[in-house]
Amino acid sequence: MNIADYLLEHGDDQKVAIIFEDGQSTYADIRHAAAQVALLLQRQGIGAGDSVGLLGANSLFWVASYLAIMKLGAVAVPFSTMAMPEEVQAQLAFSGCRAACLQNRYHGRYESAFPAGLPLLMDDCLDPASPADWKSLPYNSDFDEGREAALMFTSGTTQSPRAVRISHRNIRANTDSIIEYLELDENERIMVILPFYYCFGTSLLHTHLRVNGSMVVSNGFTFPEKVLDLMEQHGCTGIAGVPSTYQTFIRNTTMARRPMTTLRKVQQAGGKLPAVQIKELVEMLPNAHIYTMYGQTEATARLSYLPPHLLDTKLGSIGKGIPGVELRVVNEAGDPVQPGEVGEIWARGENISEGYLNDPGASGEKFIDGVLHTGDLATVDEDGFIFVVDRKADFIKSYGYRVSSQQVEDCVLALQDVVAAAAVGEPDAMRGEAIVVFVTLREDSVLQPDAIIAHCRGKLARHMWPKRVEVLDSLPLSAQGKVLKSELRKRGSSNGAAVK
Amino acid sequence: MGNTEELIRKYIADNILFSKDGYPYPDDASFLENGIIDSMNVLELVVFVEEHFHITVGDEEVVPENFDSLSAMTAFVRRKQAEKESA
16 A cells, blocks of 8 residues: 555544644544645656655644645655755755655755756645645555655765655654554653654654644754643643753753653664663653664664663663564674674565665665664663664764764864864763864964864854864874774763863 | 943853953843853843842742843842841
């Protein structure tokens, strides 16, 4: 079945599906809006296999466009609203988009990213009086689920963007699996603060539509107290966040003093929340189940979870594979590790992507014979529970987003006074990981760290901004001349990062 | 009392916007809508006003009504200072 039909299969027309800051949409509203977008895209000549860009905040327009694109057999290409216009421009070209859906409020910021002549659909196209009807759109009962449904951009650089190819089957498999282990049903009402363009956010949309549940949407997390108000006001049963979300809730909000009586399921993924903070969360929310989970965009979203009743005995573990996912931790010979031994996490399942778009090199390293080599290093205990200890690839997980270290370094190196630069992540109570850049400068340079940070702020998306820049006489190098980032990470944490 | 506003204005320009030309927005411009601050900056602002103006900001006070524009922040700080003096 086409995944758009699958996700909307059980949605009750009269039921409120999404509550926004300025209104709400029923399942009938979503179908109606999606039908309109589908017809308008068709009129622009969009059909099976065509890529269509999608840029906007969580909104009826975003949801309708996403479903409409997939319903046409076309490929949805969501862009981050935190990206710089040049990044969006590069991603549009790389994915060969033949049209784009763009929320009006982002038009000014991103106008330069869209090539002249590219058909643009904006949210003012939605007309409550339109006769468009979802049920009158063509329905193909033997739709090939192996076809691409979405391209999800992950860390890459402007010069070499990287997009994961996600099929209709990938989404269905991951959606079913998540619904099963979280035991989601139509009574769920989840607080959504994660953007739908991010695979964790998309998974919330998929699962809650599929179970005929509902979502409360708050764009952004700047005022977490407001998010808590919304959760209480609308009786949210669930929330999903990355480590920085919960670190903020724990340290900087009144969550602990609120009854939060309806909250039952708390989902955490997108990086490692320190065990001590998981414990604090459990104490703060005695009536809720805390699910610590693990995943990657390459796996549609989710790979593993730790059942909440095991938090006492397996604290800090990412658990085991979710239903339908086989997770193994293997050594360099490809054999399962012994308890205590460190190996790489490999995954197999219907949710695993077939590979990256137009990047056989990277695909060949990451996807081998249908097995995803996650690049995450882990140990396994006697009971088979997996503990992530490190990662092979050089990226930083800031606010749950994968940030390419190289992209930050390239940006810093564009400054003439900078001789060498190395970006690393250090544990941070607000960001999950904060970006710290170590640089060496030309001998006579008077360049100040603040000026380097200011430069990055002008060139990089917000979640890529360094928190700190340190000037060194030299970078620690291995015998092969490679920067020893492990040394820099140690140095960063021993300097006692300012934690607010 | 204009000093409070100027201090906040300068802090945001220097430390959040890294602006060379001061604070280029109207005083009542929403920080959120104009992309001036995000969740990490708002906590930075809280620490700044606590340290600079010797006031204590409760978690429940970190809401848009108090922290979403220069004028809202100024009014909030003045109110807190007045409360402190009368206490």
